[in-house]
Amino acid sequence: MNAEIIATGTELLLGNIVNTNSQYIAQELSLLGLGVYRITEVGDNPKRLKQALKESLSRSDIVFTTGGLGPTKDDLSKEIAVDVMQMESVLHEPTHTRLRMQFNGEEDRVQNNIKQAYFPPEAIVLNNEKGTAPGCILPSADKMIVLLPGPPHEMRAVFAQFVNWWEKNRADSTIRSRVLRLAGIGESDAAARLGDLLDRENPSLAPLAKPYEVTLRITGRGKTPEEVDTAIAALQQEVRAILSDYVYGADEDTLEGTIVDSLIEKDYTIATAESLTGGLLAATLVNVPGVSDALLAGFVTYSEEEKIRRLHVSRETIAQHTAVSPQVCEEMLDGLREISGADVCVVTTGYAGPEGNDVGLVYIGVMIGNEKAVIRHNFHGDRQQIRNRTTRNALAELWRRLR
Amino acid sequence: MNAEIIATGTELLLGNIVNTNSQYIAQELSLLGLGVYRITEVGDNPKRLKQALKESLSRSDIVFTTGGLGPTKDDLSKEIAVDVMQMESVLHEPTHTRLRMQFNGEEDRVQNNIKQAYFPPEAIVLNNEKGTAPGCILPSADKMIVLLPGPPHEMRAVFAQFVNWWEKNRADSTIRSRVLRLAGIGESDAAARLGDLLDRENPSLAPLAKPYEVTLRITGRGKTPEEVDTAIAALQQEVRAILSDYVYGADEDTLEGTIVDSLIEKDYTIATAESLTGGLLAATLVNVPGVSDALLAGFVTYSEEEKIRRLHVSRETIAQHTAVSPQVCEEMLDGLREISGADVCVVTTGYAGPEGNDVGLVYIGVMIGNEKAVIRHNFHGDRQQIRNRTTRNALAELWRRLR
Numbered sequence: 051m052n053a054e055i056i057a058t059g060t061e062l063l064l065g066n067i068v069n070t071n072s073q074y075i076a077q078e079l080s081l082l083g084l085g086v087y088r089i090t091e092v093g094d095n096p097k098r099l100k101q102a103l104k105e106s107l108s109r110s111d112i113v114f115t116t117g118g119l120g121p122t123k124d125d126l127s128k129e130i131a132v133d134v135m136q137m138e139s140v141l142h143e144p145t146h147t148r149l150r151m152q153f154n155g156e157e158d159r160v161q162n163n164i165k166q167a168y169f170p171p172e173a174i175v176l177n178n179e180k181g182t183a184p185g186c187i188l189p190s191a192d193k194m195i196v197l198l199p200g201p202p203h204e205m206r207a208v209f210a211q212f213v214n215w216w217e218k219n220r221a222d223s224t225i226r227s228r229v230l231r232l233a234g235i236g237e238s239d240a241a242a243r244l245g246d247l248l249d250r251e252n253p254s255l256a257p258l259a260k261p262y263e264v265t266l267r268i269t270g271r272g273k274t275p276e277e278v279d280t281a282i283a284a285l286q287q288e289v290r291a292i293l294s295d296y297v298y299g300a301d302e303d304t305l306e307g308t309i310v311d312s313l314i315e316k317d318y319t320i321a322t323a324e325s326l327t328g329g330l331l332a333a334t335l336v337n338v339p340g341v342s343d344a345l346l347a348g349f350v351t352y353s354e355e356e357k358i359r360r361l362h363v364s365r366e367t368i369a370q371h372t373a374v375s376p377q378v379c380e381e382m383l384d385g386l387r388e389i390s391g392a393d394v395c396v397v398t399t400g401y402a403g404p405e406g407n408d409v410g411l412v413y414i415g416v417m418i419g420n421e422k423a424v425i426r427h428n429f430h431g432d433r434q435q436i437r438n439r440t441t442r443n444a445l446a447e448l449w450r451r452l453r
Numbered sequence: 454m455n456a457e458i459i460a461t462g463t464e465l466l467l468g469n470i471v472n473t474n475s476q477y478i479a480q481e482l483s484l485l486g487l488g489v490y491r492i493t494e495v496g497d498n499p500k501r502l503k504q505a506l507k508e509s510l511s512r513s514d515i516v517f518t519t520g521g522l523g524p525t526k527d528d529l530s531k532e533i534a535v536d537v538m539q540m541e542s543v544l545h546e547p548t549h550t551r552l553r554m555q556f557n558g559e560e561d562r563v564q565n566n567i568k569q570a571y572f573p574p575e576a577i578v579l580n581n582e583k584g585t586a587p588g589c590i591l592p593s594a595d596k597m598i599v600l601l602p603g604p605p606h607e608m609r610a611v612f613a614q615f616v617n618w619w620e621k622n623r624a625d626s627t628i629r630s631r632v633l634r635l636a637g638i639g640e641s642d643a644a645a646r647l648g649d650l651l652d653r654e655n656p657s658l659a660p661l662a663k664p665y666e667v668t669l670r671i672t673g674r675g676k677t678p679e680e681v682d683t684a685i686a687a688l689q690q691e692v693r694a695i696l697s698d699y700v701y702g703a704d705e706d707t708l709e710g711t712i713v714d715s716l717i718e719k720d721y722t723i724a725t726a727e728s729l730t731g732g733l734l735a736a737t738l739v740n741v742p743g744v745s746d747a748l749l750a751g752f753v754t755y756s757e758e759e760k761i762r763r764l765h766v767s768r769e770t771i772a773q774h775t776a777v778s779p780q781v782c783e784e785m786l787d788g789l790r791e792i793s794g795a796d797v798c799v800v801t802t803g804y805a806g807p808e809g810n811d812v813g814l815v816y817i818g819v820m821i822g823n824e825k826a827v828i829r830h831n832f833h834g835d836r837q838q839i840r841n842r843t844t845r846n847a848l849a850e851l852w853r854r855l856r
Binding site: 062065066073076077080086088089091092258324326327328332333337341346349350351353355360402403 | 467468469472476479480483488491492493496501505725727730732733734736739749750751756758759805807808836840
């Protein structure tokens with residue numbers, strides 16, 4: 051089965067917004083086993099939308115549209131789709147009732163939005179918990195149009211209703227997925243270690259690269275949720291056995307959240323001293339609401355003088371080895387322990403560029419109790435990428451040692 | 454004149470990446486006065502790309518494609534476009550020479566990429582300074598295909614070559630633009646103050662909202678660059694007169710860069726002490742390569758204990774007023790000055806949530822010499838948004854006082 055997506059909105063053609071809706075839908079459809087054949091973006095122009103809809107229906111089985119479901123006369127996606135499907139709309143009482151409730155019975159406002167309560171009798175209405183524009187499925191003998199609203203959070207809420215309907219009525223199987231989150235390893239290295247596992251078909255395993263993070267998506271299909279979950283759990287076990295040093299969590303977990311949980315569980319306090327990252331490491335830990343139970347102190351020691359003054363790094367060590375050296379990194383750890391008294395200390399020093407020699411040379415220091423580690427990296431990229439990679443890798447090194 | 458954009462790549466249809474290239478091109482074309490009629494995304498499939506190209510050419514005057522210009526046999530955009538235009542490719546010597554230089558004369562690698570040096574004699578080749586895939590313009594009597602590479606930084610470099618060509622050869626007028634960057638004011642407030650200026654037609658003035666930043670784009674058209682520049686400069690003067698407290702720079706300027714320049718010019722040193730921002734403020738200053746001449750020290754004092762221990766905030770003040778109070782903010786400034794000796798001190802304290810009362814209540818402290826200011830804010834948004842807004846506003850307050 052093939053699908054297409056048509057995103058409507060003049061702001062797309064002006065480049066004012068980026069088409070994240072289509073990306074989201076494409077990603078979710080691939081999970082449902084529906085191949086996307088084409089994505090089209092058209093303006094708020096009835097004639098062109100109609101033309102695009104007809105073309106898409108001639109090529110594909112299901113056409114998703116986003117946008118144009120608002121209450122004004124310029125919002126025409128539903129009207130055009132109903133026309134293309136040769137259907138006719140009538141007032142849909144359950145939606146009318148919902149509108150009344152959403153507007154606390156203010157009849158003026160209900161009337162302003164009344165257009166949103168009209169659907170053909172053939173339509174399957176998809177409620178919108180996040181706004182007033184419901185979506186719908188318009189089915190014919192062999193084709194289907196699915197109308198979704200434009201604002202991304204509304205689109206996602208309505209799309210979830212479509213998925214529910216699809217799984218109950220059309221899917222010949224249940225599909226479930228799980229994302230494993232990795233730290234401290236690159237995508238190609240992870241793929242090499244996984245080898246044949248990446249060729250499995252059900253459940254399948256695929257890397258999904260995100261900025262500064264590698265994730266693996268396990269997707270399984272089968273007759274019942276239990277059967278699929280069992281198969282996913284088994285593959286997950288295999289992956290974790292191979293990549294146990296790198297899988298820090300699953301689904302909505304974050305690396306910093308996992309670290310803070312681990313610190314709190316062990317009753318450890320943490321302190322940071324940052325040169326090139328300049329506060330990014332501490333700021334990432336502070337993403338976690340509960341961090342106050344663990345984060346003792348953070349220092350930005352960007353200059354050599356501040357490393358000497360605040361962290362008691364010796365002037366001689368810097369003169370002999372430069373500020374970007376394993377020796378200075380180790381002295382930063384010692385100094386940070388001394389002034390903070392934290393159980394866990396993490397420090398960074400390196401050259402972020404853009405100018406100078408050795409751009410990308412970075413030392414990360416991690417100290418837990420009396421165990422010290424100094425890790426050398428050579429990162430590529432621009433100043434911001436080198437600083438972000440340093441932050442991410444420092445967290446990965448810390449996580450690995452906290453397990 | 455109408456344009457269309459076709460983005461190629463199976464990863465787009467799988468939703469693995471978002472189509473930022475099309476947004477960029479659409480935005481730039483609107484600046485050139487070219488209306489975008491439709492945007493299409495197709496997979497790496499020769500038949501479907503050919504079909505999409507033919508459809509687009511039947512509707513529009515210029516069709517831009519992105520992707521498929523790599524050296525492998527799967528990279529087929531150029532071959533298909535040349536076929537659609539009924540042209541024939543031959544070895545393009547200048548590009549061949551460039552390839553040789555890019556690969557330091559390693560003939561094996563040149564041969565691996567030799568496909569990228571083939572173009573029809575009719576083509577206008579657009580050099581790629583960022584990679585090995587040049588773009589090109591394929592012109593016919595009344596239509597035009599413009600082939601651009603897929604990686605965004607390469608696409609932008611090659612698109613810039615297209616713009617140069619367009620302005621020299623096809624534009625019936627010169628179009629130039631300038632972006633003014635604002636800090637410390639919201640978009641609607643800025644728009645209200647500008648009033649009628651936003652209705653001007655040539656040059657035109659339009660707000661462009663970016664995350665945590667408001668910008669204004671001035672766009673002018675005319676016969677000569679000099680004429681347009683004069684008109685843009687005049688409108689810019691009018692805008693600056695109205696928003697002098699908020700316009701910190703233009704085009705590629707950044708707020709942190711402007712601040713660091715100003716600090717260095719005045720021979721000021723700076724220190725930060727951050728509670729809810731947790732290092733974001735210092736890290737933003739460290740975005741600027743030259744910051745080492747100004748940044749003396751940064752402290753993350755997230756807990757009450759660390760505010761007391763490090764910054765010498767009095768325990769009584771916290772007990773009486775809470776840690777999120779103007780009193781504590783002022784004592785943080787005093788303590789930071791004392792321990793850092795910096796000429797300029799900036800501190801933050803506030804509730805980032807998600808739980809608790811008064812989420813979004815923030816105090817920002819700025820001290821220059823002996824001038825102290827404590828500014829109260831009530832930010833909306835989630836934890837990360839509140840922390841980002843605090844950072845941005847602290848920089849805005851600092852910039853305004855440094856002028």
